[in-house]
Amino acid sequence: MRTFYVTTPIYYANSLPHMGHLYTTVVADFLSRFWRQRGRETYFLTGTDEHGTNIERASARTGRTPREHVDHIVGELKKMFADFGLDAAHGGYDIFMRTTEPFHYEGAAEFWRRAAARPTPKGRENIYKGFYEGWFCAPCATFKTEAEMLPAAEEGGSPLCPVHERPLDKVSEESYFFRLSDYDEALLSLYESRPDFIRPEARRNEVVSLVRGGLEDVSISRLKTSVSWAIPVPDDPEHTVYIWFDALINYITALGWDSESRRAEAGEDLFKKFWPGLHLLGKDILRQHAVLWPAMLMAADVEQPAGVVAHGLWLDQTGRKGSKTLGNALELPTLRRHFRVDAVRYFLLREMSFGQDCKVDYQVILERSNSDLASGLGNLVSRTLTMIHKYFGGVVPAPDIGEAKRLLAKRVGVDSDAQELASSLELVRDQFVQNVEEFAFHRALEAAWGMIARVDKFISDAKPWELAKSEEHRETLGAVLYRSAETLRWLAVMLYPVMPDSSGAIWRQLGLEADPSGFDPKGLRWGGLNSGASVGEVAPLFPRIDKAKTMAEIESEMAQRMETETGTEAAAAPAEHSGAHATQAAVPGAPTATEVKPEQPPQQGATEAQAPPATQPQPPEGVATYITVEDLVKVELKVGEVLTAERVPKSDKLLRFTVDVGEPQPRQILAGIAEHYEPEKLVGRKLVIVSNLKPRKLRGFESQGMVLAASVGDEGRPVLATFAEEVPNGARLK
């Protein structure tokens, strides 16, 4: 029997559940049910990625051990999944995979050994020991990225620490590297031979051009002294496995790949049975799944996945990524409180053109729920069943119109032959199935809803309430209601993976046994509904939501939440910070940390690829390190007035200013704020300038100083420092 294995990413256990988690998991759940319904044995994995510096930090902030921290997050995620019917108890995931499982340690270590023992496609060793080189500030005790250092004091010198204004030390840390650079050709031929390996196509093209541009080797370990919350490197206890290398392997260790204990626990060889699987993920982590992971699999000689499918992200109404700190993210408890699970599932699958980003807010969901579900499907069920109750005592009438009544039926506009309706149902069913197979879920649902409209019209045209007035039309009336009810049976089957509970409810209201979970839509034949069966009570499937009332409630909840969160900001802020990056879909290794950067495989500039590991500077919870007055006076800050401001050509971010700092000649200063400030509006504005910063060339222009700005929010949006009172140009800040 063919099997179907689907995975969500294992979610990075540093943030609480959010929309992105819900979405990817719902899609995976949907696909899993879809294929199970069509007769495949399925296996559905979700879980958490639990190692790494970010976890250590997050746990330190809350005063927990890493273990306690990840247990807490896992508890919250599982609770959320249960709330939305995605857990095993509701027929959802088959395993909640955790990278802290002992069997994962076992399998991951074996994976490492295998890769290490085999040559790359170009005949070299896959894993080799090398050195990270990074700029290290001893007083800060951290590595600095390019972005976090000041230009060197003299040509060819070391860059400076922005905190201490002292030269950084070039420090090497021993590290294992994976020779990803040897895999470009192998990967390209994989993409070539399997055009639908990466979907959608636009994403595939991105990856192909990325790999064509060449790949850099990636560091896959850390010194145990810098990251201890991680899997030890086999046979080298000084090192731990870097998070991405560790995390990706979960997709096979979960199936018992080379882990005796997991195989014993599962009671069968899941790997043999279910691999290769389909990876579902947000487009933000496509590269790890479409480049690094396939290369890793080649290295360890494991079969490639069935596919890598990247979906879009949920945006707010203005097109920004939903984020907790912006307060524009949908809150899952609120969602759960005001909408039925099936309504949310339907919305998620219907609203997003799969693969693209999609704007969302509560109101859009509410409107979809009311128009498509309450007025559409729910109402069709309701009117059909009510009439069967009213006119046939709750018993499904006969489908056919006898010979004697055919002309009579024709006269009132009802064809005695149901063929036309049956044919369009078959067509819709085929479209539905095909669209799902092509990941065009929104199209699949659109097709199904076309059928609802068609039957609604059929009923309006046939006017059963008129037919009911005269006994001679009784057979016709029965046939009309039968057709409507039979259509609902088909819809219940098709929609089962989308709305398991509701379609089960329709099923039972039609007087059918059990539920449609095992009914392959391809096996549907017209006339399967039994005449004579008793239909169930009519109960609204999707109650109409009072828009004004519900929106008001939601808004007051939001306001209340904002209030409490501002109140506890001091305590909550750091957690929010690390969580926010993972706010959208699915991140093992939310790209918060520098730590992640070296691992993002391709096309990193040399410097960036060597950027130091594991040492993102701490968010400023208080003072990192003290400096003396002598340190302070080294920095010369002056008031400057913007004389001219313009964009730097060929640069997204740079603005070029001429600034009057009270000197005979204005200075030329560049600042990376073009994405946030209109140059025209800055002319005449007074700024704070670091005036004794060593000049540096940027994009061909010399920058003779630096503009001070606050860095706000997760994106570090710059906000220029200003004065509330009038100050002369050149005034020194002390």
Add this chain to the structure above:
RNA sequence: UGCGGAGUAGCUCAGGUGGCAGAGCAGCGCUCUCAUAAAGCGCCGGCCGCGGGUUCGAGCCCCGCCUCCGCGACCA
């Protein structure tokens, strides 16, 4: 600035190989009453991003440009 995608009704989007601009939602009107004030019918709504070109004919093909998004680059 390199590569890729997109720009069509207020909103979300359809419009294989050129042939009278479409659907759903929202809005308005009418009809009906079995139904969750639902459904059916109708109306409203379009410089199809802009400018050229090819053609009897261009939303579609060609050239140029603008804007947005993505991935890079560059840079915070």
